[in-house]
Structures are given as C-alpha cells and as structure tokens.
Amino acid sequence: MKEAKAELRKIVAFSEKEHEVFVANKKLEIVDFHLQNNPFYQELVGSNNYKNWGDLPVLNKQNLQKPLQERLSKEYSTKNSYVNKTSGSSGTPFIFAKDKYCHALTWASNMYRFGWYGIDFNTSYQARFYGIPMDFIGNKKERFKDFLSHRFRFSIFDLSDSVLEEFLHHFRTKKFDYINGYTSSIVLFAKFLQQKNIVLSTICPSLKVCMVTSEMLFEDDKLLLEMQFGVPIVNEYGASELDLIAFQNKEGEWQVNSETLFVEILDENNQPVPNGTSGRIVITSLFNKAHPFIRYDIGDIGILDEKSTLQNPILKKLIGRTNDVAVLPSGKKSPGLTFYYVTKSIIEDDGNVKEFVIKQTKIDTFEIEYVSEIALNLAQINKIEKAIALYLEPNLNFSFTRKKSLERNNRGKLKQFKSMF
Template identity: 70%
Template sequence: MFRLFDFSLKMSGFPMKGAHAAFDAILAVPEADFSTHIEAQRKKIVAFHLENNSFYKELVGENGYTDWNNLPVLTKKDLQKPLTERLSEGYTQKSVFVNKTSGSSGDPFIFAKDKEAHAITWASIIHRFGWYGIDFNTSFQARFYGIPLDFIGYRKERLKDFLGQRYRFPIFDLSDVFLEKVLKHFKTKKFDYINGYTSSIVLFAKFLQKKNLILKDICPTLKVCMVTSEMLFDSDKELLETQFGIPVVNEYGASELDLIAFQNPKGEWQVNSETLFVEILDNNNQPVPNGKEGRVVITSLYNKAHPFIRYDIGDVGILDEKSTPKKPILKQLVGRTNDIALLPSGKKSPGLTFYYVTKSIIEDDGNVKEFIIRQTKTDMFEIDYVSEIELTPDQIKGIQNAIDTYLEPGLRFSYNRKETLERTLRGKLKQFQSEL
C-alpha cells in the first residue's frame, strides 16, 4: 500500500527513515541506563548551542556551563526577537521548519526546528498514536481545529488534511446549526478517531447529550478521541466517553517542542522522555521533588537549529511520585483552559479562535510582547497589549478585518497599550477572558 502521509513528510524534506531508527534506539535504552543517556544528551545539546548559537551563548554568559541547575531558564520573552538572531550557525530560515506558537499563553513568538529534529518529533507522535491503533497513513481523522481563511493558507491546510487522512471541522462557529452539519458527516463518513481542541469537542458532546445520541452508534468505525490544547476536566472526560462511546485520550503538547505528555493505555499521563527533558522547578529555578507542584520547564534534546534549553512553557504541573527517568508520569497540569465567547448572532466560539485573530498582530520583529483579550459584552471586547511601539491604524484595521472574518462583523474592539498585564495568582497570562 502507498503510504501517502509518510511520502508527504519525505517530500517536505524530513528524513523520516533515520528519525524512526533514532527513536527506536532511544526506546531500546534500558531503564537502568536511561538517566545516563539523558544526561549525555543534555550535555550534548548544551555544548552544541554554546558553540554554534550566539544568542544562547550570550544568555548563558561568560562563565559557560558548569552545572545543569545553574543554566538560565529560557522564557518566552527571551525569544521575542527576530528569528535570524536566534538561529544556530549553519541554519537559515529556508533550511529549517518555521512556525508560530499559538500564543495561548499570551506570549507569541516565531520558532524553528531543524529538519532532523522535526522528523524525530513526528516519529514521537506516530509512536504514541500507535498505542491506540492509529496509523496516519490509513486512519481517518475527524479534526476539530481552526483553519486560516485566506486563500493560500486555507488551501495549504486543506492539502495537509488530504495528505494526513483528515476531515476538518473549523471551530469558529459551534452553534447547534453547525453541529447538526457535523453530525451528518459522522453519519456518512467512516471516521477512525477524533482529534482537536478540548472545548470544541466538549460542546459537540453536549450537543449529542441534548439529542440523546451516542456517536459510536452513528459512526461504528470510531476507536478513540484525542483532545489537546486545553484542560480536560474529569467531568468533561466522563461526558465525552459517555456521549462518544469510545476512550478519550488526554494530550499535552506545544508546537515549538513536541507532545509533552500523552495518556497511555493504562490511563497514565506519560511524559515524553525520548525527545524532551521535563523538569518541575520552584521559583528559584531548582527542581522540586516528585509530587510537589512547580513550573513546567522543558529541554528539547535534539533541536540544533534553535535552543529550547530549560524553557519555561508557562504552565504549572506535578510529576507523580512513581515517575522514573524513562517513564515520568504527569500527575496534574494546572492551567490551559479557555473560555467560550458568546457572540450576538448566537455563535459560540472557543477562546482558541482568538489564536487566528491574534496572528494579525504577531510579527517577527517582536513588537507585541504580550496580549490578553477580554469580552466585556456580547459585542464588546478589549485587547490589552504590551509593545515597544503603539499599534498603527493600519494594524488595527487589519485586526478588525481578521475579527470580521473569523468571528462575525459588528463586534467592537478597543485597544489598550499597557506597561504590564495582569496575571493569575500562578503567574499565568490567560489570553482570553470572558467577563460576561
């Protein structure tokens, strides 16, 4: 059988054959040797960036690398400068994989991965989805995600969907009228699994609950549902499993890194120890014991194009006491929940819709440092932002056009440039807040 998904990755320049071999070799490292393996890889990636990345070398300082716990913790603010200033020697924007973070934490930036690092990321994802019998070449995905609405961006995502065996349900309008259309697709298409934003999929489950329907009865081919990007509460997981009639898998990831934790078939939230090194740190950047709460700080062990070493992702979590170096278990994640925006037309749009709106103000010059969007009335929103230069009338007009496209016309937005933004008690900047 021709494996279209594998072929598409190969055509994009990602060396998947070598990545799968490298990933399998990591999996084969015995538990007894895994700490030594991780320590060696940590030293290797730090040494590489100290030698080849002037941005990281300046961050570490003249004293260099003596002790892991004394290395600086990289924040998103550190990365809000042009990408060319952060790339390692020998890499250019044309030779690497470049993307933007979602900005769900309110701190957007552009990042890069070298082709080998991105390939091993895909090997990691393929491995974990394989736990549930999902093969990206043959398994058909019902995808609850956003999509760019400009002509080129839209066509590019639709092509990716075709190559990845996916049918996408854009999540900008989650009214009952739209969800009725979604339901019709499940009646006629042989989906193998569901993947997408937690809040959107939960709204679909609530819609099914109102109609007293079980999705597995309507679409018997369904095997599993993977939710991502937002907190999955126990009550929502119970609702999903009841209304879908299939297992629900909790995924925690970051586009700039990889899958960070993925629920395994035993129900454990297993941390990715193959391509990442995940630490839980206190406010002094020192590791806390397993079972204690702290900041989630992550090192990408294979990305040579761009340093993500002791990178503070902006979340708070707890590692389980039964964690081992090879199999860390995430006991709890605090944060990553988004409100739903209720619009005058009756539309319900998840907070992550604003990812597509705020792309309008994410620029590679790093001008906009942080932002939050607050809904004060059904048709009234306020954008508070921190920037070096005030947004121009043309930029604001561009944002308004994006809002009209992704949400609906007639919404009113005010813009407030501020020195700092208010954070939660845990220091998290919540990008979208509903005050209704």
C-alpha cells in the same frame, strides 16, 4: 523519517541505566552545541564555563521575542529548517525553528504514541476539530494538507447548532477512525449529541478513539465525551515548539515524553521541587540544533507523580498557566481554574450552560461570560457567588453576561480564565 523512527525505537528500548546515560549525554551535547554555534544562546549563558546544569539560565518566551534570524544556530536558516509560529495562547506568540531531523523525531514521537491506540497516520482517517486560516489561499493550502494527511477538518469558529448538525452529517457518511482537536470544541459537540440523545459510535462505527489537546480537560467533561462518543478519550499535552509533552497511556496516566525531551519542575528560584510538589514546567529539547530550547519555561504549572522516574515520568496534574493566577484582595493567590472548577460544578447541573469563561478585571472584580439556552437566574448566581466565597474568599464582585458565542483566539482556542489585572 526512517532514521528518526529507528532512533526512537532504540531510545524506547533502553534499560533504565542506559536511559540515564542517554539523557546525561544528550543534555551535555545539546548545550555544548549551542554554546559553540549559537550566538543568541552564548549571550544568554554569558560563559562557556558552566559547571552544573542548574547554572544554566531558564529561558522564557520573553527571551524569544526577537527576530528568528538572530536566534538560529550557525549553518541553519529558514530555508533548511522547519519554521512555524506558536498559537499565542500564553499571550506571547513567537516564531520558532527546528532542524529537519528534530522535526522528523517529533513526528516519530507522535506516531509512536498514537499507535498505542491503533492509530496509523498513514491510513487512519482523522476528524480534526481545529481552526483554519480564513483567507482564500491559506484556507486552500490547509485543506490540501488535510487531504494529504488523511484528515477532514471541522472549522471550529462557528459552533452553532446548525453547524454542529452538519458535523453530525459528516460522521454519518464518513468512516472516521479517530477525533483529534481542541477540547472545548469537542466538548461542545458532545453536549449537542447529548441533547439529541445520540452516541457517536452508533452512527460512525469505525470510530476508535478521541484525542483532545491544547485546553484543559475536566473529569466530568471526560465522562461526558466517553458517554456521547462511545470510545476511549485520550488527553494529550504538547507545545508546537517542542513536541508532545505528555500523552495518556493505556493505564490512564499522563506519561511524559522522556525520549526527545527532558522535563523539570522548578520553584520560583529555579530549583527542582520534589515529585508530588507543584512548580513551573521547564523543558529541554534534546535534539533541536537549529534553535535552543534549553531549560525553557513553557509557562505552565504542573506536578510530577511521586512514583515518577527519569525514564518514566508521570504528570500527575497540570494546574494551568503561570499567567492564569488570580491575586485576591487578601493577598491570596489562586489558580484561575479554581473559579472555573467551582462555577462549572454549579451552572452545568442541568446542561443549560454550554460554555463559559472568567475574566479578572480588578483585584476584587470578575466577569463571567457564558453561552446558554436560558439566562442564569438570581438563585443560580447567588449559589455561584456563595460557592466562590467558600472556596476562595468573600466580598468578591461578579458580573454575568450571556453571549451568543465566546471569543476564541485566531486558531480557535478558548481561554477559560484570564487575569487582566
């Protein structure tokens, strides 16, 4: 860790020109290493004689659906590497590895960014809104890791009012410094506080900041969190197999990690798009020697701000996942989040609806599942259907199902739009 922190400090201090040289060298170095030492990557590239960066293949998660042992570099094994599994929120989970130094740099990167808000991983007490293994041994191991990491975990598989009341009790009795966890769960807790007319920082004055991750944070939800928590809300975007990809800075911008990653925005032909244009987010891990993540398509669509530079890229917008695009009867393609934005703006006016998800079951058919105090009435349903016809296209079919709770994945994430078509 000491070495990793020192290297990160050095990278952060580079001038723009020094950073340009650093990135160019690291890109060459990591590709050459894997071409020499990784049979999986050698086979993928097909030749050592690539001339340009753009000649290299774009990796996707399907490429990685093979045993980890077949993807590791020479002299690396599951015993001398950090090994973990992705959450599978994209629909294709897989096991990955990082060499120990790369993993240390990931932690150094996290510590550096959280430090912008006065959070010290060694001393600051975290209120953690995450899933947890339900089996006895897995549960105890995770709780022990939480204890060592100075954090208290709120299990998010049951978010009923009685459980949220218990959450509240912990905030009254513990000196939390910050909240970190899945967006949807934290938003649900904020709605509970709103119902009770409680601002969290008044009962937990030690609270400094809240970091949300893994799921989309909408602007009105951010305003709700700021109002009910009484602290700054920070939006982070990361991937367990890589690092923090973007982290909201003190100016409110989503600052992309340019120290341990190289981030590209590519079109359907794997060509870079101009800043300000949407495209696939493709990422290279500049330090991971155990496993190649070179030009790795993470499965998300985003836009880099026009003012972005190589040293200081700014993620202007994260649009969603590539597999969360609705194909409509007219042939039009729309990000699934369009439905979510339109629906959300209508059904949350009175705070009745707690959460909802949208599923496309046929080309013209969508199911909306929601949790609420009172069922949606016909007028509200008609209003939603008219808005979607206006923003997308007419003659789409919707069904509305009120549920006690919504299905989350095994880590507790809520997938807000899913096309099953």
